[in-house]
Amino acid sequence: MESTTPNNIYDYYNTNDSDSYNSTPVGLCTSDGENLLGAQLSTIYYFMFLFSLFGNGLVLVIIHRFEKLTTVTNILLLNLVVSSLMFMSSLPFVGVYKQLSYWIFGEVMCKIVGSVYYLGLYSSVLFLTLLTFDRHLAVVYSLRASQVRNQRYALLSCAVVWLVSGLACIPKMILHKTFSTLIDNKMFCQEHPSNLTFVDADKLRDSTFYLQLFLFLLFPLIVIVYCYVRIAITVISSKIVTRFKTVRLIFIIVLLFFICWTPFNVVQLIPENKSCDEKKKRGYAREVTHDIAYIYFCISPIFYTFVGKKFQSYFRQLLVKRFPGLKKHISVSQVSRTNMSTKSTQKSIELS
Template sequence: MAAEFNDTEDNYGNYSDFDYGDYAPANSTDVKEFSRAFLAILYSLVFILGFTGNGLVVCVLVKHRNQSNLTDICLFNLALSDLLFVFTLPFYSHNARVGQWAFGDFMCRLISGSHHIGFFSSIFFMVVMTLDRYMIIVHAHRVARYRTKRASIILTVLVWMLSLFVSLPDFIFIKAIGQESQGVECDYPEESKVWERYSLFTINVLGLIIPLLVMVGCYSTIIPTLLSMRTAKKHRIVKLIICIVLAFFLLWAPYNISLFLEFLQKRGIIPDDETWYNNVKLSITVTEAFAYTHCCLNPIIYAFVGEKFMRRALQLLKKLMPGYSRDLTDSSFRRSSVMSRGSEVTSASFKL
């Protein structure tokens, strides 16, 4: 994550500490300048899109909070997680643009920790929603009575506490460190570099491998169950499931692999020549661009595809912008009415 591998060149790994022998990579300046411009623009775009989409999700769910269930509560917290994540991006945008951390030690710890909490809580709530769908579709007769608002609140608190616990090293060990040649960077000091390995482990295992295994395992059982149901929209829901898994894997896996390659490079396990240096550095920058857009896609994948949520969102937009949204609302209602056939179990699980 940006908070974790933050430095003055591209926010992902202290490359200046890497030993490349008696020379520095000849074209590393070009990669550095590209990273600064690219990340500054990327962070700004993700902030705008993520804030707009997730903010609308929060507004809709707050307005209809009296009708909420476990799915709505998870959606609400998923949107909050993504908002917490995107709120840290303007700081990293500034850091990428000027080439150093300019907000002091306290903000370094706060932003880094908040960035991680938003990342992990978002992943964890997606896992909870996956498990909930699995239980309500495959074992609907067993779990219906346990899907209460009280149980949802307890589960929500546990997820946020787990996210805070996993992110604690950022609050404790990361510091604003002054470097003679690079200014100030927000990173782990030398005596705490071991926590970089911990962060890499948690990002790869808790942020990718385990969630992906849960999604694949649950949805591989859900899909055959759905296909055996007599519901007109089962194929649409199967496509939605495939989109959820593919979007998560394709957006996050390349970034996690790039961070792991950087770790192997620092440990001297893979070549430490100029070509590898620049390729890994550029790979982290580019794959991050794809990974960070996932928080912008979450409202689309998990909320706006659902007919009930879309209807509520359009009603809210109609009140906020009556002239602009009238035609959109009417046409969307017509499409929604055509697509609103399906079984109660399926709708309850995927209405989002």
């Protein structure tokens, strides 16, 4: 999880001394303002969790009722939903942690919540990238891609994503632990490199920083931008009536990813400054930007699902079946699974 600063300290220890984590705090820098902002913003974590639970649950219901889990898109989407739910399941714990400014769930839960947090976060980024790449194959190389885009390809791709995400979590979880300060003896759950005799904590933190920068920011951004540029070119050059609406939708998807995910990572690039004021400003920016990133991962599976016409149709069918009175106001077109699974270039391009 992102570091949560104890209530009245920003820099609790002199990190230049390997034994300082057991010594008296020095260089105290109050961070009440940052902690207050984090506590206030953390209230939206509960709403994000409930919204994600409902929205992603709805995606799962629609896939189960109307779709086949053997198709490439549905396999990838199912894994994205699972990774999103994993990440969101950690947010209520993080919310309580930020509001109390100390950890109350014990050491075991600290490791579990931290593992779920990072695994869900990292895998969500990679599954979004993988879904974009797969959509690019389906649209730009519709005929040739049909030979490659099979169930084996989807399962292998998902396995690679989970493996890479799991390995990327290992350095974080080595540093992630519970500890108590000598001031008020409250427990905290975050990165804390004390008693790491078998590894260089500074090098380990540097490696996680560059790993997140290249693998979970630059790589996804390059892939997503490239894929959607190719998709936009293909759609514009085709003779489909809805092409301009589709291109607009593509632009919104890319823009949302940039707006929500990039600021969070840019703040991580800002070098640590010994000035108390600079640390406070960086702390405020970190609180705001990672909450924006959380919102994107909360809505992304739902957004990627319901931009498609067939899922909109499925949703209307569910509404009409559950509330028959809406049939007068909602247009419902019954579409069979077979028809909706047809792999044609035109249907692959109709993203809106």
